[in-house]
Amino acid sequence: MTLPVGAAVVLGRRTRVAGGGSALLGGTPTRLMRLTPRARALLDGRTLRVTSDAAALLADRLLESGMAEPVVDTLPPPDDARCTYVVPVRDRPGALDRLLTSIGDGQEVIVVDDASRDGAAIAIVAVRHGARVVRLEVNRGPGGARNAGIAAATTPFVVLVDSDIVLEPDTVPTLLRHFADPRVAMAAPRIAGLGDRSSWLGRYEDTRSSLDLGPHPAALRPRSPFAWVSTACVVARRAALADGFDGDLRVGEDVDLGWRLFDAGWRIRYEPSVLARHEHREAPLDWFMRKVVYGSAAHGLAERHPENIAPAAFAPWAVVVVLALLAQRRWSAPVAAAASLxxxxxxxxxxxxxxxxxxxxxxxxxxxxxxxxxQTMSLLLRHWWPVSLLACLVSRRARRAVAAAAVADVLLEYRRDAAHLDPVRFALARRLDDVAYGAGVWTSALRARSLASLKPAVVRSAGDAGHRR
Structure with missing residues (x-):
């Protein structure tokens, strides 16, 4: 099962052509792929177009290794592109009305009312837009509500979309093209804010939302920079969702689903050329507590996927480099340089x-x-901040390390993302974001009496190391 004739893939931005075109270096984890003369002839610069079985097999191998991304405009839509929109909702009839308006008329829509306090208001909005209502008498959470909608659907594809999303017209049609690859189970758009934010936290969320995975296309792979995808808006192959979401998870259910699909051999594509607009939280307490909730998913995921949940992953030589730099001794730089060389x-x-x-x-x-x-900066400021705080009370070196990490983090992230927020408020939002998320991780770990979600991993290959959520 490969891409159809006429489809094209392009080498990823981190894939290097080496040896005068005789090899490719890249992927996740980083690897060297040597090309035969026949394979080299199939590449036109950095693009491979499927014109034969050999080209299709090479394209599939490049996609599987993470060395290339499909060119979505060259992918044909599915022969049977029928899809059902599954909308889990609890109250929020105004947001539901906005979403259903953006979906438009003539679509198959199932609104799953997850035990709303005012179910009549939800039903009125749904009926007005021609949607079918599945009413749950007991609140099951987002995963359980989506499962109910998926079970009621009969079309080849389902669009899972939360009520606080606004869809753009080309989002779903573009995502459906990715299913020309028979191994794709889900495809997700970039999730951006609604815009026109007046509050500084709203502007921060528009640039640093936890749901925004950035401007570059990718394939989900655990323990990589693109390790998860939000199901606030995804298109999915219904047959791939036979086991559905884990109904016991109230948060992190999307991460768990993605990792289970990956383990089963499916692919999950992230397509940032199309958008879903999300109503980000911006009231300070509401925003802070949502970040805490995100962090609290860590332990549930650690129980189900202990090999994937580490907050950081280091190759052995990188551990030497990091420990030497943290020691802040005269020998630190020479030891780090020697290990690197x-x-x-x-x-x-x-x-x-x-x-x-x-x-x-x-x-x-x-x-x-x-x-x-x-990753060390992220540990100090985000995942391990309670330990960092205690260390700063007794150690000058700890204070220097944390201060350097905080300054470097703001300088790097602000330059890249914060065009509409001054540096001081951006820095404050970054630290509050980290404190809230870390608090959620520690709360879930202490409740479970397990630090599994806080332990970094040591991996054999440097290519296996990557940033975490």
């Missing part, structure tokens, strides 16, 4: 006889150092 040499040795093997080894090692430092 040895690693670069080992990578270069594995890349030979590709031309420029040493340069590629140095680049990959430098990227690994940056990733390790970034």
């Amino acid at each position: 040895v690693t670069a040499g080992r990578i270069a040795q594995r890349l030979r006889p590709v031309d420029g093997a040493l340069r590629q080894g140095l680049v990959l090692t430098a990227n690994g150092v940056v990733a390790a430092v970034a």
Whole structure:
């Protein structure tokens, strides 16, 4: 089962063409793919168009390794593109009306009323838009409500969309194209804010929302920079959702579903060229508590997916680099540099006889150092902040490390994302975001009397290390 003739894939932005075109370096985890002369001839620059069985097999291999992304405009829509919109809702009739208006007329829509206090108001809105209502007498949470809607659907595809979303006209048709790949189970758009925010927290959310996965297309892969996808808005192949969401999870159910689908051999695509608009929370207490709730998902996921939940993942050599830098001794920089150079040499040795093997080894090692430092900053400021705070009370080195991490985080993130918010309020929002999320992680861990969700992982390959949610 491969992409159809006429489809095209393009090498990802982090995939390097090495050895004069004889090999590709990239993917998740990072690997070297040597190309035969026949395979090299199939590539037109960084694009591969499916024109034969051989091209289809190479395209599939590039997608599976994470070295390439499909060109969505070249993918045909499914032969049977019928879909049912499944909308879980509890109260919020005004938001539901806004969503159903954006979906438009003539669509199959199932509104799952998850035990609303005013079920009549939900029913009135749904009927006015021609939607079918499935009423749950006991609140089941978002996962259970979606399961009820999926069970009631009969079309090949379902669009799972929350009531606080506004859909754009091209979002669902574009996402449906990804199902030209028979291994795709779900496709998700980029989730952006509604815009026109007056509050500073609203403007922060518009640039740093937990639901916004950024501007670059990707495929979900646990323990990678793109490790999860929100089901606030996704298109899914109904047959792939036979087991549905874990009804026992009230938060993190989308992460769990994505990881189970990945383990079953399915692909999940993220397509940022199309948008779903989300009504972000911006009232301070409401916003803060939502971040706490997101963090509280950690332990439930640790019980189900202990191999994927680590808040950071380091290669052994990166552990040496990070510990040396945290020690803040005269020998710290030389030890970190030596570990990095040895690693670069080992990578270069594995890349030979590709031309420029040493340069590629140095680049990959430098990227690994940056990733390790970034993850350490996240641990200090986000996941481990209670420990960092206690350490700062007794250690000057801890205070320097935390201060440096906080300043570097704001400088890097503000320059990239915060065009409509001054640096001071951006910095405050960043720290509150981290405190809230970390509080949720620690609360769930202490309640369960387990620190599994707080333990970083040591991995054998540097390519396995990546940022976490």
